Structure formats: C-alpha cells, structure tokens
Amino acid sequence: MASDTSNALNAIGTLIGYIGTEVATDDFFDRLLWPRRAYNGFSFRHAVRMALLMPMGGPLHKAALSTLDGFYKHGLYERGQLGHMLGTAFYRDTKLEYRVHSGGLGPEKEFVRSGLWVKAVMRTPFPRPRKYSEDEEGGLKIKPPVVRQKVCVGHLKLFAIPTGERYKTVATIFDDAGRPTLRTYLALFTTEISAIVISILVATVWKSPFASLWLLPLALKLISTVSAVDREQVLVPSRQAQRPSSLPTVHGNDDKLYEIRNPAGGFAVVEGPDDVVLQFFRHHGHPKRCKIREIIQIGMVVAFTLVFPIGLVCSTLWMNDSLQKIWVGYQLYTTLAMYVYRYAGGRLWATTEEQIGKAFLKAERTNGGEEMLIMLKGPGNTGIGAKLVRTCHGRYGEAKACVEDLIVRQKSTSPGSLSTSSTMCADAPNVETSKR
Template sequence: MTDVIGAIGAVIGYLGAEVAEPTLFDRLLWPQRYYNNASVYDVLVLLILMPMGGPLHRAALQTLDQFRENGLYWGRCRGHMLNSAFFHKQNSTYSIISNDTSGNIVKEARNGLWVQVLKMVNPARVFPSVLANTSSARPDLEGRPRDHSKRLRSRHTIKYLKLRPIFESVKGSVKVSEEQPLSFTILLGILVSELSAIGIALFVGLWRGSSWLAVFFCIPLIFKLFGLALSVRRERLTPEAVKLHPPAVPAADMKQSPGPSTSLFEIHDGTNGFMLIESSPDLLLPFFRHYGHPIRESKVDRLREIWGIVLVYGFTVYFPAGLLALLWMDDPSRYIWLGYQTYTIVAMHIVRLIGLEGSGRTESGIAEHLQSGKQVCFSSGGVNILAELSIEEIESFEAGKTRVRQILQSHVWGQEHDMTTTTKPSF
C-alpha cells in the first residue's frame, strides 16, 4: 500500500509541477504589492485558490534559473533585478507624443504600474452587454448609420488614463496607498491565502495528534511571513524625483500643481486593446524606470536578496520532502496529505486557465475603482496622483487605430477630443 501511495504522490507531483506558474514567487518576494488589495472578491480568490503548499519545485527551479541568468549570484549590486521574480518585466513599450517632440520616443515600459492597471481594467465590467450596444440606432464613429451587412468579429477598447499631481485629496476620490513595508492588509492577505493549510494543520494536530505534520503543512505560511519580514527595500516616488513642489498659494486656493505641460503616452501591448496615458513626463516616467526596483545600497540589502533566494530554494525541496515523509505517516495522514496536494493542483489549474494570478495586487485595486467610474488618489512617498479613466468601445481594429490617431493628432495640436467615458462625457 505504501508503494501505491508513493506512486500516486509522484504522479500528483508531476502533474502539479507542470501547471504551477513561476509568478507565484513574485508574490513571495514582493508581498507588499501582491497582497495590497483587500476587496471581497480578491480575498475570496486568495482564500480558495492561492495556497503555496502544492508541488512548486519546478516553478521554483525556473525562478532560480532566472536569478542565475541575471547574474544575481555574483554579489552585491551585481546582475540585473529586472525580469526576475524580484522585479517582473512587462512585455510592453510606450511612445511619447508631445508638442515639443518631433517624433515618437519608443522605450520599454519595464514594470510600469499604470500599464498593469490598464491591462487589468475589464471592458466587460464597463460595457457589460455586447448585444445591447449593437442596436441599429447607434451610429458609427463618423455619426453615420451602421452598415449591418458587416459581420462583427471582435470589439476593442481605447483606455485613456489621465494622471495629474495633487496636494490634497479630491472629494469623491478613492485613496490607494503605495505598497508599505508592513500593513494589516498585507498581513491579512498572506494569512487568508494559507487559511486552508492552517485548517488542515489544526485538524491533523488535534485529531491525529501529529504535531510535526501540522507544522509541515504550515511551512509555506512560515516562508511567506519570513519573506514579508525580510523583503527587499524598494524605490518610491519623492517630490524631488518628479520635480513637484508645493504651490506658494494656500492649499485651499490651489489643490492641483500647475506643473509642466502634459504629454500623451501611447502604450504598445498588442493584446489589451489601445492604451493611452496623459501625464507630465516627470510624473509618469519614474513608473517606467525605477519605481518599485529593489534598493541595493548596503550589505543588509544584499542579505535580504540572499534571503529571498533561499526562500525560493526552500520550495524546491518542500514537495519532495513531503513525498519522503509519506514513509512515516499512517494511512489517514497520507490520504489527507495527498488530498491537499490534489486540491492545490486544482486551484493552480483554475488560476492559470482563468487568469487570476493578479488577484490582490495594488494595480487590481486601482483598476476596480477606475472601471467603476471613480477617481483614484494614489499616494507614494509624499506624492499624490489623481487618476481618471475614460473608455471608448470600438467595433473593429482598424477603426480603433483611426480613433487613436485622431486623439494623438488632437493632443499634438492642442485640441479637445471627446470620448465615451466611465466618469463623465468628456475631459
């Protein structure tokens, strides 16, 4: 019987290792970002689908391979954090369109927070019914009746995000703070994500009287808590970095910084519709460069990096250790362990197939508020940014490109443009 259970455990380990995503270790190394949203929906997703007690050894090895390829083993300030679990890289670029530039400047968006926000905005929440928006009374972009002989193949959205600095909270806006080193929301997210393991551990400890197995089930939670306590420090915004200075007049008379003229940033992604951001370069470019990047100034910072790498390595041996521990378990405990592994594999399948890996993230919380028509006040390092989102729905890709071209041209020439928005008819 022991041989059969061991064989079943090996098969479960193989199946689970194939479905586990390395992005799980982004959560381990950056808990301040990935557990910073405590909406009811995200809490439920974390509770049911986000335990890390399954077979993650293959995903852990892939993460360690990336550390090695990036040169993070070489020493303090050696190698590159970008495109590793410490600082994930997005496959997006951006172009800057402004009155004082003769052409587009195309660069990588790196870990841009606002780009991820736009990616997480769900058009179905803004335009819930496709059929409701295809009535014959609705004109096309030029105001002409629609040609219903053309088949509708897909819908596209133009997401227009407007950012501006403020010095006081705007009435009616939702306050969203940056990722703090430690907060109740982050701690709650970590505990909730491993609540299933905690329940199993209590059951095994009290009913089976196996204290060592109860502790074994809680090891992923212990790893997460150590990861939170010793996580790397990260770069934040500062008023000096964004060249933002309080106005000379009283705040009651002037809540918004005059600042420099704004530029229009076109985000090139290819799979998330058309995305535009209007902001001053000094305010937005830090998010495309170093915002959130690990600080690597001291030996203590290097020790934090090493500790993070060690935690990832711990998950390479956690599941194999569980297989080995089957030799010392009685049959009921073996069934419990195999059942929990099966549960975690099913959860990982759901997360991967539906695309729920972003649940609990800071960007997810901002996107939820923006797509519901609310303004968001994002606070970081003494800098407050007011974000507004407008969305227009387009019924063909070519029409979307034409509409974006119109918006870009109107911005360059300083003209007003009109969009269907989630907050008001036009800017």
C-alpha cells in the first residue's frame, strides 16, 4: 500500500503536469528541428542561463501536440514530397508583407516568409536615446517631446562579397543553413546539464536504472540533431564586390527597396539587388525534402509527448519515496524554468537573429554604424555584407512618415535607380546610444 508521502507526491506530480504543459512554448520544438539556427550564436556568455532555464525534461505534451497539429494541417504526414513546411516548426513564417520599390514602378506586395535579416533588424535591442538634445542656434539643452510609442526605422543595405575581399567588419556570422556543428552539440549538452547532474547522482547514490529517465531529453535532442534536414544555403552572386561607401550614386537598376511594416517591431527598409535580398524572403533556410529525415524528426516530437507521462508512471508505480521526491522536485524546477524562459525573451537566446542584432548594436556603439559591416559567411571565402542605419521615433506616425520620406528621396535620386546615401529621414535625428 502506498505511503501518505507517496500519494502526496503523486498528486503534486499530476498537478505539475497540468500547470507545466500550459507554459511550454512551441519554439522549444523550433529549436529541436532547426538546431543550427537555434544555437548558431551560442557562447560561454549564454551557458549559465541556458543551463538553468532551457532543459526539456518537463511537461511539454501540449506544445508538442500543437507542433504535430501544424504538421498535419500542412500535409506533412502524406507520402512522398507532399505538403509544405512553411509555417510549421520546420520553417516558421513571419506572416509579414514587403513592398518592392524600384525606379518608375509602383510598389509590389509579397511575403517576407522566414526573413532572417528582417527578424534580426526588428529584434535588435533598442538603443539608449539621449535625455536631452542641444539647440543648434543657442546651444541650450532641450528636453525631447513626450514619447507615445518607441518605434525604430532601420535602413538595411545588403550586398554581395563574392571575391573574399577583406572588410572592416564588426562580426562574421556563419550561415545557419548548414549542418550542425560542434557549437550546436555543445549548446545541446549545456541545456541539459541539470538533468545530467541529477542522473549521475541517482546512478551513484541509489544505483537506480531510473537515472536514464533524466537523460531521455538529451538523447532525443541528439537523435533529432543528427537527423536534421538539410536546408537551402546562402547564395552569393558572382558580381564584383564593392564597398557601400564607394558605390556610385547611380548604379543602374540592380538595387531596389523592400519595405516591411510591423507595428509591433518597427519598420525595416532593405536595400539591395534582387539576387542578394530576395533569397532571404524566399528559400534561404528552407528544408530540402527528405522523407526519412522528416519522419525521424517528427518522431522525436512525438517522443517528447511521452517523456513526462513515462516519468510520472515510473514515479507512481516503482520509485521509492526518495527518488519520487527528486523526480517531482526536478519537474517543479523545469516548470518554473519554463516560466522564466517564456517571459525573459528566451526564444532569442543564442539564435542567429540575436547574434546579428548584437553585432548591429555593437556597430552603432563603436562607430555610429558609418564604417562597418556585418558579414554573413557563404560558401568558400564569400559572403553577404550588411550595413544598418537606424533612427528612433516617439510616435508610430512619425516613423511611418520617415519611411515614406526615405523611399521618395531614394526613388527621386534618378529615374530607374536608387541612391546608396546612408541619410535616413530629413527631420529625424540619428540613433544615439550610450557607450558602456
């Protein structure tokens, strides 16, 4: 007959399963299915918070079922190459639209889809604005107007670096569409350090085979990572590389403006040639269909729906009181960790988007963004160069007017061409940041 302690622990474990599954987010499985992007920016600075707040040994069945429902709606359970992955955990969709502006032509609307650069620009941390601005005539300090809503306008320039020329770069970002690297596997082990420690403790102190329960999430992550689908990598056009600062004011019809409006994340205006920019709105990072790999990865999502129930059954039927306390305590810990992860911006930790955003912020702080580039490394010694200039606004209407003014001035520079001037909006001051 079960003891009172055992009955109480069983009840607590069931309650944790009910509460914990509500807090788990779908991006746990985005990370599982695209581990290279999820951990592309991993460094030792991420290690502590990832080790403490990103274990996947808790109740995840609701998030897993939501992910599996997405596969079903998109037809991925059909045979062969049927169904499509856009909008699933394999390849998320921003659901944002972009408008193309080119000389003499009206705007055309299309969808951003995954949009690596757009997500990075819109998630770049807000800079710290000056508390006061100086009057140009009298030199007096003027308090800025009341801010209704902070909105950032980012003007991003993309260009090809096909020849391997050396640039003064703030950071080099490795393409996240390749196979998982050593960094990826280090990140995976880091997220499950807490489970590894407890597993060793249970195996050495209690000599119990139940120690393997704590290692199940890590095993599933490793299998999924090894079986990860291949993806469309960045393509670098073979034209001659040119520095943005040295580009002529008029350079043909190659460069266009791509305007993205997102009231929640500000505005992004991407400038560059079609063959450089549009790959990030279309196929970059898209999975290459391979049914065997897809089945294995979908199977890992299914397996995560069973991790908590299996642990609960083992705890209820076969574990002694001491092991039950450890198992229930760990489930409580992982549930609290998921709450912190969910509301502390954990979905960006160590991702490529976070890495790019921090690099842009570093460029602003060190040299105002005037010199240096971020480089997304392509095959061989090639890459895509990026330069970001931002302005901050205190109202959505001001930001919108800034974007419209930028587009009008760029299009009016010359019929059928766009200027590469880094000037943003006529009436908007450049972003000011405080150096640490």
